[in-house]
Amino acid sequence: MSDIRLEGVTKRYGTFAAADQVDLSVTQGEFVTILGPSGSGKTTLLSLIAGLNRPTSGRIFIGGRDVTNATAQERNIGLVFQSYALFPHMTVLENVLFPLGVRKIGGAEADRLARDALKLVRLDGLEARRPSQLSGGQQQRVALARAVVFKPDILLLDEPLGALDRKLREELQVELKQLQRTLGVTTLLVTHDQEEALSLSDRIMVLDKGRTQQVAAPAEAYLKPANRFVAEFLGIANFVDLPDGRNGVVRPERVRFTAEGQGRPARVVEAIYLGQMVRYHLALDGNQSVVAAVPFLGTAHAPGERVSVSWESADVWPVT
Amino acid sequence: MTRTTRLDGFGFIAPLLVLMVVAFNAPIVYMLGLAFWEKGRGFTLEHYEGLAEAPVYLRVLGNTMRIALIATIANVVIGYPLAHWMRGLGRRGRMIAVALVVLPFWVSILVRTYAWIVVLGNGGLVNRALQWSGLTDAPVSFLYNELGVTIGMANVLLPFLVLPLFAAMIRIDDRLLQAAASLGAPPRTIFWKVYFPLTLPALAAGALLVFILCLGFYVTPAILGGGRVPMISNLLDTLINQIPRWEQASAISTLLLIVTLAIFAAYRRIDRKASA
Ligand SMILES: Nc1ncnc2c1ncn2[C@@H]1O[C@H](COP(=O)(O)OP(=O)(O)OP(=O)(O)O)[C@@H](O)[C@H]1O
Numbered sequence: 168m169s170d171i172r173l174e175g176v177t178k179r180y181g182t183f184a185a186a187d188q189v190d191l192s193v194t195q196g197e198f199v200t201i202l203g204p205s206g207s208g209k210t211t212l213l214s215l216i217a218g219l220n221r222p223t224s225g226r227i228f229i230g231g232r233d234v235t236n237a238t239a240q241e242r243n244i245g246l247v248f249q250s251y252a253l254f255p256h257m258t259v260l261e262n263v264l265f266p267l268g269v270r271k272i273g274g275a276e277a278d279r280l281a282r283d284a285l286k287l288v289r290l291d292g293l294e295a296r297r298p299s300q301l302s303g304g305q306q307q308r309v310a311l312a313r314a315v316v317f318k319p320d321i322l323l324l325d326e327p328l329g330a331l332d333r334k335l336r337e338e339l340q341v342e343l344k345q346l347q348r349t350l351g352v353t354t355l356l357v358t359h360d361q362e363e364a365l366s367l368s369d370r371i372m373v374l375d376k377g378r379t380q381q382v383a384a385p386a387e388a389y390l391k392p393a394n395r396f397v398a399e400f401l402g403i404a405n406f407v408d409l410p411d412g413r414n415g416v417v418r419p420e421r422v423r424f425t426a427e428g429q430g431r432p433a434r435v436v437e438a439i440y441l442g443q444m445v446r447y448h449l450a451l452d453g454n455q456s457v458v459a460a461v462p463f464l465g466t467a468h469a470p471g472e473r474v475s476v477s478w479e480s481a482d483v484w485p486v487t
Numbered sequence: 488m489t490r491t492t493r494l495d496g497f498g499f500i501a502p503l504l505v506l507m508v509v510a511f512n513a514p515i516v517y518m519l520g521l522a523f524w525e526k527g528r529g530f531t532l533e534h535y536e537g538l539a540e541a542p543v544y545l546r547v548l549g550n551t552m553r554i555a556l557i558a559t560i561a562n563v564v565i566g567y568p569l570a571h572w573m574r575g576l577g578r579r580g581r582m583i584a585v586a587l588v589v590l591p592f593w594v595s596i597l598v599r600t601y602a603w604i605v606v607l608g609n610g611g612l613v614n615r616a617l618q619w620s621g622l623t624d625a626p627v628s629f630l631y632n633e634l635g636v637t638i639g640m641a642n643v644l645l646p647f648l649v650l651p652l653f654a655a656m657i658r659i660d661d662r663l664l665q666a667a668a669s670l671g672a673p674p675r676t677i678f679w680k681v682y683f684p685l686t687l688p689a690l691a692a693g694a695l696l697v698f699i700l701c702l703g704f705y706v707t708p709a710i711l712g713g714g715r716v717p718m719i720s721n722l723l724d725t726l727i728n729q730i731p732r733w734e735q736a737s738a739i740s741t742l743l744l745i746v747t748l749a750i751f752a753a754y755r756r757i758d759r760k761a762s763a
């Protein structure tokens with residue numbers, strides 16, 4: 168178990184910077200999510216931390232030790248790849264035994280550790296299968312068991328749930344969170360699913376074009392985005408004009424319907440039913456549009472209907 | 488609805504099938520059957536007994552297997568690192584390398600084999616280089632002995648090993664190797680525990696192909712062996728074209744076929760066990 172510190176980490180491919188002056192500090196046992204669009208450098212960053220790649224400049228510390236030039240096998244990091252990368256010629260059990268064998272742990276001891284890890288991810292009974300005989304979710308859990316069985320100092324997860332359907336993904340998110348808490352291992356998760364980032368992590372780091380946009384707790388990043396990119400990337404953002412001429416962002420949940428005459432008049436363009444919530448796309452007078460999300464209480468406004476909406480000025484967060 | 492059975496469409500392939508059987512399979516069966524017939528007397532095992540009694544035949548068979556094995560091992564020793572090296576090249580480099588490996592296919596095997604005479608002969612490139620460098624005083628004889636035959640066969644058959652091996656190697660996902668590294672494995676372990684096992688089926692298939700092709704090779708042993716390295720195919724040539732003793736040739740062919748099938752069966756067993 169260790170903390171991670173990145174100082175000005177940069178990775179260039181030619182003149183293109185896949186990671187550009189990234190600073191990050193993850194404390195012992197913390198769960199941090201790296202969030203960003205495709206190609207923003209998330210995998211690059213993980214591979215630098217894992218030691219599969221060397222930064223062009225900057226330093227990487229793990230547990231206070233400078234590992235910038237250490238090889239992958241010197242770092243004791245558990246890594247789950249975007250593609251799982253299970254060894255196809257080995258059984259589930261052999262896959263999980265692999266990192267133990269490398270560490271010269273064998274016999275009954277290794278067997279016990281491997282079976283414990285498989286039990287942890289609820290895969291006991293499938294030890295003798297090959298990866299090709301498993302479902303996507305099961306493969307993902309084998310990869311997870313293989314990455315934690317040797318008690319790594321750090322767990323790096325690269326979109327581990329990306330290939331799964333929504334329901335399975337939600338189930339595994341809960342499992343992942345529990346597992347991380349049980350093991351107390353410092354964890355960095357990469358995803359481009361903002362819901363996943365918000366629900367799982369202690370803090371999130373938003374990345375764009377290799378640059379850090381914001382590092383903050385989920386609620387803070389959501390309600391107080393550092394800039395326009397973060398505001399738009401995390402959920403739906405309504406941009407409104409502030410009296411001082413700046414722009415501000417209001418989240419849809421903060422937009423309320425009011426009695427006629429009290430708020431700003433608007434016309435319902437679209438009403439989307441989302442189960443517990445209804446999302447309204449509204450056209451304000453003056454060619455501005457706003458999205459409101461309100462609890463569904465039996466009746467809803469129909470498209471074309473005239474309504475009034477308002478929001479507290481405290482709920483507007485200024486962005487540049 | 489029409490009832491479809493496996494026999495539907497048989498009419499379409501029947502002419503081709505007849506052609507295959509008549510032009511290809513029947514002669515083989517006839518050829519193999521020849522060994523069991525004696526003119527005027529009918530069925531006999533005499534020719535097989537003849538095989539067992541004349542040790543020269545079995546010696547040639549053993550000799551052939553040994554040369555084939557050495558040529559196959561040489562192929563593996565050269566071909567595996569070559570294919571591995573090709574995998575590490577960029578797109579362009581790979582294309583050029585594959586072209587260079589395949590190129591000899593376009594040159595007649597006869598031409599290639601004669602080229603070895605130029606290279607390996609007493610006044611050839613290799614010997615001149617050896618003498619010039621002072622490693623030897625007198626020319627080393629590479630030709631008209633087993634060494635020359637083995638070198639020639641290994642060269643001619645190399646693409647049969649390298650191409651399937653290379654295809655299997657480029658199919659190995661780099662991320663598997665990275666995963667092994669991230670799990671703490673040093674390069675040696677990554678190679679032996681992950682990379683090599685994943686190339687093993689292709690290596691086995693390629694080596695088997697080379698070995699079986701070696702068993703029946705004619706041109707190269709005939710030219711580079713100069714008649715002094717007896718291999719099965721040359722023996723058959725003598726028995727059919729010069730003596731001629733077709734029945735004996737047929738018996739030897741049958742034996743060769745059985746040996747080949749046995750090796751193939753052994754390979755299938757191992758392969759099935761490995762992928763089970
Ligand atoms: N070996 C490489 N050579 C050149 N460019 C590369 C290399 N690896 C990555 N890149 C580039 O670096 C950028 C970041 O890639 P990276 O794989 O880190 O993105 P990502 O955030 O993980 O994206 P995704 O969500 O699609 O997985 C991309 O523009 C990619 O094209």
Ligand SMILES: [Mg+2]
Binds near residue numbers: 209210211249325
């Ligand atoms: Mg990625």
